[in-house]
Amino acid sequence: MPQYTPPMRDMQFVMHELLNVVDELKMLPGHEDIDADTINAVLEEGGKFAAEVIAPINLSGDAEGCTLDKASHEVTAPKGFKEAYKQYVEGGWPALSCDPAFGGQGLPHLVNQFFYEMLNSANQAWTMYPGLSHGAYEALHAHGTPEQQATYLPKLTSGEWTGTMCLTEPHCGTDLGLLRTKAEPQADGTYKITGAKIFISAGEHDMAENIVHLVLARLPDAPQGSKGISLFLVPKFNVNADGSLGSRNDIFCAGLEHKMGIHGNATAQIVLEGAVGTLVGEPNKGLAAMFVMMNAARLGVGNQSLGLTEVAYQNAVAYAKDRIQMRALSGPKAPDKPADPIIVHPDVRKMLLTARAFAEGGRMLQGYTVLQLDKALKSDDEDERKEADAEVALLTPIIKAFITDNGWLATSHCMQVYGGHGFIHEWGMEQFVRDARINMIYEGTNTIQSLDLLGRKVLGNNGATLKKFGKKIAAFIEEEGTNEAMQEFVNPLADLGDKVNKLTQEIGMKAMGNADEVGAAAVDYLRVVGHMTFAYFFARAAKIALAKKDSGDPFYTAKLATARFYFAKLLPETASLIRTCRAGLAPLMEMEEALF
Amino acid sequence: MPQYTPPMRDMQFVMHELLNVVDELKMLPGHEDIDADTINAVLEEGGKFAAEVIAPINLSGDAEGCTLDKASHEVTAPKGFKEAYKQYVEGGWPALSCDPAFGGQGLPHLVNQFFYEMLNSANQAWTMYPGLSHGAYEALHAHGTPEQQATYLPKLTSGEWTGTMCLTEPHCGTDLGLLRTKAEPQADGTYKITGAKIFISAGEHDMAENIVHLVLARLPDAPQGSKGISLFLVPKFNVNADGSLGSRNDIFCAGLEHKMGIHGNATAQIVLEGAVGTLVGEPNKGLAAMFVMMNAARLGVGNQSLGLTEVAYQNAVAYAKDRIQMRALSGPKAPDKPADPIIVHPDVRKMLLTARAFAEGGRMLQGYTVLQLDKALKSDDEDERKEADAEVALLTPIIKAFITDNGWLATSHCMQVYGGHGFIHEWGMEQFVRDARINMIYEGTNTIQSLDLLGRKVLGNNGATLKKFGKKIAAFIEEEGTNEAMQEFVNPLADLGDKVNKLTQEIGMKAMGNADEVGAAAVDYLRVVGHMTFAYFFARAAKIALAKKDSGDPFYTAKLATARFYFAKLLPETASLIRTCRAGLAPLMEMEEALF
Incomplete structure (x- = not known):
């Protein structure tokens, strides 16, 4: 059965070293008293719940499934799910980031986001029961009548109702x-x-x-x-x-x-x-109200695949260190054993590092975005609220599609590390792959996300929001212009930024001639922009790691190695994506429908 | 439940127009009397068996699975499997390409290859029962004692035993x-x-x-x-x-x-x-005997994913033509309906065409390779036997890994076309994805295939076999040098050929310094060479289609459109693969094992 250890250290890195969330959150009305110790303590406890209560019923829940009594129309969840949910409610977890006016604890969404990453790692199917409640809560909080709010929000906040x-x-x-x-x-x-x-x-x-x-x-x-x-x-x-x-x-x-x-x-x-x-x-006006739920859900779906990527990585690493099979091509690395642990093989490392980089990149992007969400909801500065809201709108389809596509690749790679054992249910790896697959479909397929990004969020306002985000990237590159150690990161980032600008303009021009050009380009385009965000955050992470690499803390050594791996082995996917994006609509439309 | 129509027309194109198999096979002792009508008639009948007998029990077989009686150690296959197998034996199908000395029909392996593609489309799980028999048959045929052969080969040939x-x-x-x-x-x-x-x-x-x-x-x-x-x-x-x-x-x-x-x-x-x-x-010397089975099995595994790619494509096309949802971005295409069929959307077409191109490319590569296998087994010219055998050895790991990786991508795309319905068992699409996943693992993981290709088959003889295959490509490019209509195909093919030469030399040089460079490069390298083979066969197919495009047969119009799609949207993957391949070993080894 798979094991799970909450990635506290990396979460703390993202929150406190990369994003300085406490300083940012303190500026927001309602979060003046937030501090790092509180956040960390809540997440430590949340991680224990995830690892100790719901992770152990993930594999069994998959094997058992749900049961419908057709006569009563009642559904029984798998063994242990109900008891775990009782503990969850008793622990006050549903209320974490809910409004104190309805019994909530009023913590930032950011805290809930990291908490949910851990729940998703532990048991995506279980986590969807409380997860769906959040969407209903958000819709009622935004659009419900005072009576509806008074009746339903306290019960959703406490978790008594879902x-x-x-x-x-x-x-x-x-x-x-x-x-x-x-x-x-x-x-x-x-x-x-x-x-x-x-x-x-x-x-x-x-x-x-x-x-x-x-x-x-x-x-x-x-x-x-x-x-x-x-x-x-x-x-x-x-x-x-x-x-x-x-x-x-x-x-x-x-x-x-x-x-x-x-x-x-x-x-x-x-x-x-x-x-x-x-x-x-x-x-x-139901669709507008529904989109309150939907936008929250899309961030949540990205978080599901982030969770699966992390837990698949952890288990594949453990297996790769434990399983001995063949010798390294460069000669035995564990001569005292009958074979080397498979982590010596470069392609096994490549599969592991791909999952690791997707997990770390996804965590940075999600953390950053949800911090903007907290600003959009709480800032007392209208301009800041609007700007943060636009950035969340821009990044939401990227999170939904890029992180879930990456999660599918990553869980499949991690399963592959197990060889034949990966295909067997009891190891749990194939479940991660199967669970990850739905994330590319629901709450708007990834194609829909790409159309939302390119058509609405980018071309819809002549690229204004993307340009604002691009300015943050450009400012960072500018800052690091004379830092020699950072050139391996900022040069490819700058290069990709230029290419994204050019590509966006090209598609915009072509789309004026034929709107279907947007549909032809969108999926490739989203992955290119997704990589741009990952490259930006990995470059920022590398800057911190370079500054602290002599601290003696191996965390920074590993962070730097992961960033380098990302730039060397994953970012180059953009070379192909830009080419296929540019190839445009014609090759897709040449075949008449009848000839398919 | 998914439907399946044997792709007779495309199989006939590959056999009779692209590969001229009858002329080639007639030269081989034992196949002097082969003719196109016989091959086509056998495959027509075989296709009926696949579509009518075993396709209908694929979904139910997946839901039911196999049952072990622990007391008797006996296993019961899913409902209908035994009866279908009885029909298979009574029809004489196991004997198709077996040795007449043991009751076989002595048809070329090529015929069996196309027959098995259809069985795999219809029901991979069922097909593995007779499929595994072939490996045992081949090993005994090559290495069994006369007594073993006399006792076992007739029973394996008839299918009475598996x-x-x-x-x-x-x-x-x-x-x-x-x-x-x-x-x-x-x-x-x-x-x-x-x-x-x-x-x-x-x-x-x-x-x-x-x-x-x-x-x-x-x-x-x-x-x-x-x-x-x-x-x-x-x-x-x-x-x-x-x-x-x-x-x-x-x-x-x-x-x-x-x-x-x-x-x-x-x-x-x-x-x-x-x-x-x-x-x-x-x-x-068991491993040598085992490799007789294994090499046959590896070609067979590629064929499994080819079959799944084809059947997933067929069903996704039917769904995309039937399902109405949203309007084309460029304006309504079915104004009489409440929405357009989703095949109007460029990205839906891209997913469908990806599967189509992978199926057609895989069929050409497999057909070509098994024709070489027939030559390697039957030619009376030792040089021809040796050369064909070397080419089969070169192409086998490409077939196993490239076609199965493509099958995973293709079946997942075809499932995605169904939106949420793709995730539901009764539609059958998610089964194709799950079934396709094992093909990347068994009979040597795809990483092992890539090491076999790059380490043994390419660098192991200083690229001699690859160069011979490259000469065939170069000769074709040379022939078409003045054919203006062919430039869109031969130019990128020539370019990729040059890049493969250079990349191979670079890796060879680096590997002399550190053998692990082979392991770092192999997976990307295999996909690059896989694309080179697809580009070669699609260019040859395009030549035929161009010559016949005014024939009034829309088959050639479609073939040309698929070839153009392949060159525009799939071949450019090589741009990224060459970059990541070139990035080499260092980014994979920087992280110490303990830091993973």
Whole structure:
């Protein structure tokens, strides 16, 4: 069974050495009293919960899966999931970054982000139960009526109730404008909602006493398409005026999907048969409210693959040090043993270092972005809020797509390190690969992310946000211009920055002629910009490591080696990506549909 | 459930237009009477068997898996597998390319290769049962005693009995020199074999009346390491002098692995408790005999991923034409429908065309290589035999690693086309991905393949074989030098050829200083050379398509579009690979083992 050790040292590096989060957070109203010791202590405890409580039920949860009783429509989560969730609630973990006005602890989102990385490493399927609640919490916090907030937010904050996002229907996923679920207004101001939803993560289970479904549906007079969608709150159990649970609402789990991975999470088909709901936000403005959930979810999905990358790396390293097989080509390295540990082989190291660099790069990018999110939510300076918000919007699709694509590569490499054993369930490595695969699909496929980045976030404002981010990179390069030891990092970074500028302009020009050029370029483009962000953060990390490399702390030696590996072996992927991006639309459209 | 249509037209193109296989095969003793109609008719029938008999039990076989009765050690294959195998035997399919001296039909290996591609598309797990028999057949045909051949080859040829390769042990996979299974000589000339094997594909089942295990073990006086390994034939049921089945031999299935994929195939833990075996080939020369099986198996594994790539492509195309979702960025393409079919989106096309190009490229490379195999086995000209054999040896690791890595990419892309539905078992796409994953691992991991290519097959003879293959490419480029329409293909091919020469020399030089440079470069190098072979075959295919594009047959229009896509969007991967290859060993070795 896989083991997991929370990467405290690297998290602390990212928070306190790379990002100076305490200084930044202290400037924000509500976080004046934050200090490093508090953050570290919370994460130490959170890491223990992840490693000791939910990691041990990950493999068994995958093997067992969820069970639906078709008669009662009740779902039982795998053995141990309910008990672990009870501990989670008793420990106050759901409240970490929630609003104190509703019982939350009011810690920065940043702390929650690092906490969730560890939960995801330990057990992605389990973590999705509380994870989905956050989306529901955010949507209600932003758009709920005072009554909805008073009734539901304290229960979501405490974790007594969980939440879901009921968006997808059999005929529409990406294209929510096609959805058919109907909401009929009732005399008492509520709505009766009827329809069928699929792919509802954590959609039904036995871990909490109530489930708060947020459901997209159409009002009778709604315009067609995405401008006619409204958001409704539909509880599993109706809630009495005193807050106690009332009658069972007519929203049921009609089936569970058999999936490639995340078996421990109940992916439910949800049927609404005149279920009672209340409107969240304004009529026909449901997509805007939904995007509050969705943006949080996309950062969360990147974090899932970051977690899987880290845990896959840790286990593959342990195996590579332990497993002896063949001799190094350059001669025996463990002559006292019948063969060398496989970590002596350069390609095994390459697979391990790829996962390591993707984990460290992803952690820096996620940490940076969530720090901007805290600023966007809390700063008392409107300009700072707006600027931070734009940067989060720019980086969110990169986090979602780049980190999950990397997670798929990394978990597959780590599985490969195990040879045949990697394919066997009991080692746990193939589960990481299967679990990682969904992250490239849900909450907007990675193609959708790339269109969001290139079409909306970059070309949509003539590259203004990207240019602002680029100025931060340029300033850093400028600072290090005379630092000889930094040239191996800043030169390729500067070179890539120039190429990104040029590429962006080229695509913009071509897109004016044919908008499909955006669709042809977007996926490659996102990976190029993703690499630019990783290169920027690795260069910053290298600067710190160079300054401290004589400190005697081997952490900095390792950080420098990882940064060098990244620049030598991963960043050059951009050479191909820029070429294929530039090859444009024509090679994709030459074949008539009938000839496929 | 996925559908499958045998790609007869493209197979015929590869055989009869690209490779002129009939003219080539007719020159070989034993194949003088071969003609295109016979080959096509056999493959038509074979395709029907694949599509109608074994494709329908692929998804159900995956869901059900194999069952071990621990008391009797008997394994039951999934529902329908046994009945399908009976039809397979009754149809005479196992005998297709077997030696007429033992009841075979004596058709070229090439025919069997295309037949197996279709079986693999339809049901990889099922196909492994007869597939493993071929390895056992080849090893006995090459190294068996006359008695062994007379007793076992007719039964393997008819398919009444199946075969296995029992190599791996818990502590050794790649490094067979470490193996511990013991063989004790008996007074009657047989051996009593004792040990434990794992990962034995098709290791136990209820589909045939006997199983012929080929087992690697050590004689009592054997030298240590790989020079002390011998190969033994150990039947499940001992065989009486008259060929009838005798007593149950002491070789048992002790467990079945729970795996990521190929659930329908029994991956057995095999225990030998003094099982009676006979020696195959010479004492302590078992690895050489084993490599006869292994080389055949490696070509077969490439063919597995080729099959999966094709079937994943076909289904993703059907889905992309059927599923409507969003509008094309350039404006509605199906204004009569509520949304456009997703095949209008450039990135969906890119994912589909990637799979298509990998399938067509793989089919050309495999077809070419197996034609050389037929020459190597049958030519009456020793020089031709030797040259063909060297070329097969060169191309085998490329087929095994490049086609299986491509298959992993392609099946994952095709699954992605389905969005969330791709993650759901009933659509069958995620099974293709899971099944494809083992092909990168077994019969020598893809890293081992790359070391075999670069270390042994290229640098091992100073690049002589690669240069010979390069001369064929150069001759083709030369021929097309004045053909303007071909410049878009031959120029990048010539450029890549030059780069491969230079890269090979560079690595050779560096390896003289440190042999680990080979290990650092090998995986990237193999993909570069793999692309060179694909570019060569796509250029040749484009030449034919250009000549016939006004024929009115849209097949050639599509072939040309696929070739152009390949050159524009896939071949540029080499730009990055050459850079990372060149970055060499240092970035992989800088990190001390303890710091991982």
